[in-house]
Amino acid sequence: MPGVPLxxxxxxxxxxxxxxxxxxxxxxxAIGILMGIELLLNAANINYVAFARYSGTPTxxxxxxxxxxxxxxxxxxxxxxxxxxxxxxxxxxxxDAAHALRH
Amino acid sequence: xxxxxxEPPLSVALFYAFAAFTVLCAAGVAFSTNIVYSAxxxxxxxxxxxxIYVFLAADFVAGAQFLIYIGxxxxxxxxxxxxxxxxxxxxxxxxxxxxxxAVLLVxxxxxxxxxxVFRTRxxxxxxxxxxxxxxxIGNGFLGPYILPFELASFVLLAVLVGxxxxxRKELRG
Numbered sequence: 001m002p003g004v005p006l007x008x009x010x011x012x013x014x015x016x017x018x019x020x021x022x023x024x025x026x027x028x029x030a031i032g033i034l035m036g037i038e039l040l041l042n043a044a045n046i047n048y049v050a051f052a053r054y055s056g057t058p059t060x061x062x063x064x065x066x067x068x069x070x071x072x073x074x075x076x077x078x079x080x081x082x083x084x085x086x087x088x089x090x091x092x093x094x095x096d097a098a099h100a101l102r103h
Numbered sequence: 104x105x106x107x108x109x110e111p112p113l114s115v116a117l118f119y120a121f122a123a124f125t126v127l128c129a130a131g132v133a134f135s136t137n138i139v140y141s142a143x144x145x146x147x148x149x150x151x152x153x154x155i156y157v158f159l160a161a162d163f164v165a166g167a168q169f170l171i172y173i174g175x176x177x178x179x180x181x182x183x184x185x186x187x188x189x190x191x192x193x194x195x196x197x198x199x200x201x202x203x204x205a206v207l208l209v210x211x212x213x214x215x216x217x218x219x220v221f222r223t224r225x226x227x228x229x230x231x232x233x234x235x236x237x238x239x240i241g242n243g244f245l246g247p248y249i250l251p252f253e254l255a256s257f258v259l260l261a262v263l264v265g266x267x268x269x270x271r272k273e274l275r276g
Contacts, residue, residue, distance in 0.1 A: 003115040004158070006227055010220045012122045012155065016148070018213040019129040025205035026133075031183050035132055035145050038176065042152045045164075053159045056228035059239040063248055065164050066240070069171050070255055074262040076176045080183040081270040087187045 009050035016043035030083045030093045034076060041072045118158045125151030142177070142184055149173050160233045163240050 020039030027033045045065045052061020087093050128151060131144030149172045156165035244252045 003112060004118050006225050007220050008118075008122070009155070009159070011217070012125060014213060014216050014220060015126045016129050016152075017216070018209050019126075019133040021212065022205055022209045023133045025208065026200060026202055028200055029138055031180060031187070032138060032141060035141055035180065038145065038172075038180075039129055039132060039148065042148065042172075046152060046155060049156055049159045049161045049164055053161070054225065054227045058160065058236060059243050062161050062164050062236060063240055063243045065161070066167055067251060067255065069164075069167050070259070073171050073175050074258060076179050077262055077266045078269065080179050081266040083183055084186060084270050093187050 006050060006054040009046060013043045013046040013050070016040075016046065028094050028096055030086065030095050031080070033095065034079050034083070037075070037079075038072060041068055044068060114158070118155075121151050121154040121158070125155065138184055142181055145180065146173065146177055149177060160236070162235060163237045 016039055020036045020043060023036030023039060024033050027036060045068050048061045048065045048068070049058075052058045052065075055061075083093055125148055128144045128147030132141050132148060135141045135144060149168065153165045153168040153173075156162075156168060
């Protein structure tokens, strides 16, 4: 868009990436870790769309962004199903408690 | 648009407002001690990212972000938060450990990435016309990207079956 340089979009992506990585590294709640992964994927998506927009061929980057959104939905569905399975087995969703795949 | 006035147009100010909103909500996800607050901060972040897509003239991606992320993923996350109890227990629900090593690692990576962002001379073309992208994206999905598109439908089928099998009690031995 006119008036905003590419770097400022990349900085937004960078900040989202850093916060997402911090979330993934420090949380012990499995759902919190999944939220951090969503932040990481959104950061990557912003970079995809921004680079595509500023390089003059917007379609390819946007198609990749849509694939990333689709895979994020798939990852969330399977990840949360696994979290619920862990909760039923261990009565906790602390990832330190889930040391075994089954009882 | 171009050469209208010297002062920045309203859209530029709006972009920075949405960018600040997005980053603040992401900080809420990262630092909140209550998992429910984290989930609602994630809602704000996803909304802000959709707004940023609009500023990048990616109308279809912004719509997909709304429908899939906010309508699907976030509702799934809220379901999982509510189904796993003790959510109001602040000390247990969203415990964070190892803050100092994480801050050091994330800070190091952020510094390196910021240097990359600002030191690189990105090959940028000048402003493109803001045309709707749905036509080009549809042609891309059914043209050069037909194989990943079909693979995506297969992946979604596998996810559907897998999520049901994993989460049903009576199917697990």
